[in-house]
Amino acid sequence: MRSFADMNPAAVTVHLLLTACITIFCMEPLLLGISLLCAVTFYLVKNGGANRGFHLFALGVPALFALLNPLWNQHGTTVLFVLNDRAVTAEALCYGAVTGIRLAAVLYWFRIFSELTDSEKLFYLFRFLSPRIAMVLSMAIRNLTLYREQMKKIRQSQKALGLYREAHLIDDIRGGVRIFSVLLTWALENGIITANSMTARGYGTGRRSSYTTFRWHMRDAVLLGVSLVLAAVCIRSAAAGAMHWEFYPVCDAPPHGLLWFAGVGAYLLLSLLPLIYEGKEALTWHRLRSRI
């Protein structure tokens, strides 16, 4: 069964970034609520009940923020009660709650992004910026692994040799410095062999091509196109101020005109896209499997 994670990383990334960014820049409680609800649902669908710690963090911290905001924030006109000579206002409470929801939604979207993206997909994305940087990054990661392993080997063999004569902190630090300096020498020697291996395979003989294991399918193009159109509608609506709430001095919602409906509707669809895709694939899979 295909899933949203198997779509082309570029399309997935564009979709998730748009969804998260609109959440960041919009101050419309309904839109933020939709965003949080969709993100949490998608996350639960993908992960089940696992990662309780993350849920606690992503919901707890914003909740705390929402509760604490009225304590610092003295703006607003509707006083609910007075605590330690400070007025706690309904507006500050609302503002805190909405910002909290926004924060939680963004945390969930980024968490989803990081779970759908591994290092290989990240490289693929880098290739769009510059294939050269992607190549250098790939080599750097490889070398870091090599250095870490060599460091471990050197430390272990020095330990078994009895290089550290006494259980001494100073001695340990000195040993560490020596190991680091010899690792530099080793890295240079190592680099020469790698460089030879690269030129021997024609590195630098002219224009390179850049191979990736990801491909573009029609579905990726559709996802990208739909995401862009929906986000455009949403941004158009937000730019016109149709979705901007004012909280201070009093809560003030913009009029629910056509632009408001278009904006919120487009966002609803946009943040539902991953779930819609998963649902459609689950149905297809169910139908296909019943034929086996």
Place this chain on the structure above:
Amino acid sequence: MASLAFSHLTAAYPEAQKPVLRDVSFSLETGEFAVLCGATGCGKTTLLCFAKRELTPRCTHSGTVSFCGKPVESLDARTAASQIGFVMQHPEQQIVTDRVWHELAFGLENLGTEQAVIRRRIAEIASYFGMEDWLTKDPSALSGGQKQILNLASVMIMQPALLLLDEPTAQLDPLAAAEFLTTLQRLNRDFSVTILLAEHRLGAVIPMADRLLIMDDGALSADGTPREVLRKLPEHAPVMAGMPAPVRLFRAVGGTGECPLSVSDARRTLLPQFSDRVRELPEPAPRPETAPALEYAGVYFRYARRGSDVLSDLTFSVQTGELYCLIGGNGAGKSTALALAAGVLRAYAGKIRVFGKKIEDYKHRTLHQECVTLLPQDVQTVFLKNTVAEELSELDRDYAQTLRDFPFDLTPLLPMHPYDLSGGQQQIAALAKVMLTKPRLLLLDEPTKGLDANSRQMLADVLHGLTAQGVTLLVVTHDIEFAAEHADRCGFLSQGALISSDTPRRFFSENVFYTTAVSRMTRGKYDGAVTVADAAALMQQNGREERLT
């Protein structure tokens, strides 16, 4: 047409007193499998590099090297890169990227090949080399043998007509080496790739080769089919010690007819020439029993709590002053057993005693003071300084005095950078450094890995010198010929337990599969012959079979 032709190539590195290559001329036909051998430092690598445009050494040189009739330096850059493949010795350092598929794609990317073509080639090559399962892996997670196969595949994907290999199996264990060579032979037969392979472990290679080239101090001293060359090769040529056991036995007893290259050759043609009235050499006097230096008693170890046991009920002991060789396949737990004795790892059950004292009772790093040291597989990790002399004076200012009994003259090595030494010299320098901690028990992990026959002999002499001084040696090795020739006792480790342990002669003549080439050759005709010297002595005592016709 000749695929590769050297004509009167002479070359010298700047500031070197003598040329590294002297008047080298030979040519290889398309599809030929040629093996180039010679002692370390005789110029094999330089010769190979001259055939690879991108790696041509910065030497002054005369003479030409041509590929398919064209001088190598006049080849177009992309042709040179793709048509001539080069595989080097170190599996790890040749790998460029962090994914197996990316490594395979790397060469084709450099040539600007299209996506669709690269995808197809990767799929093809992965299936040919049987590496589909590891395509998405990180190369550092592969075994040494797999890494080297990956290096070969990422060169082959560019469809070279000529493949140059510089000691590609030196860092591999025998099983992985055999697999690599078989793959090479398959490439040679299936695609008629011309192969020039520099190698010093010749046992498995020579029977595969069409041509044997021998280098001696920068010049080609012999060139021809293996049988031809080996028949004429002088007895004391430096490369002789590295030849396969059947060849050495043939030469040692002065056999007649064709020179046998493999065990089956020798059984068919060489052994029938001798009679078998004396079937066995007298048993050498047993080594007097001494107190145990290292004892394992019911030792269990695993790396992770939920993992499986690497050592399970390991029980054996090494006597003071003996050279004990521990052999066994990959993952049998050999290196782990050493690490436990060196105090690097800790067993979860069972006891290890070093000189009668439990290993946990050596407090505050006293275990490594004048007691036990471990020389790891990768000896480069022993060195931290810029010269061998600094390296030694770091541990002991007065190292000359402490090492006066060291059975090797270190003077020429002292001013050199440890990384510039040859493999054998590195081993010996590391041994010298280790000896400064005055260990009474020395643990060695694969000391003969990557060494040519002469360095191996040099190392063996040093080890014997140390045991004569009363040092106990526990050597973990894959090199069964080394164990047969030099050990006092051998032990076979399998699945974390010691299966058998005996003197090499009894040990290897009772083993059937895991034994020396000589033992496999003489089986059924002579008893207890495990080394070339054993077999030669027996055959000479018996004399030639008188044919009554």
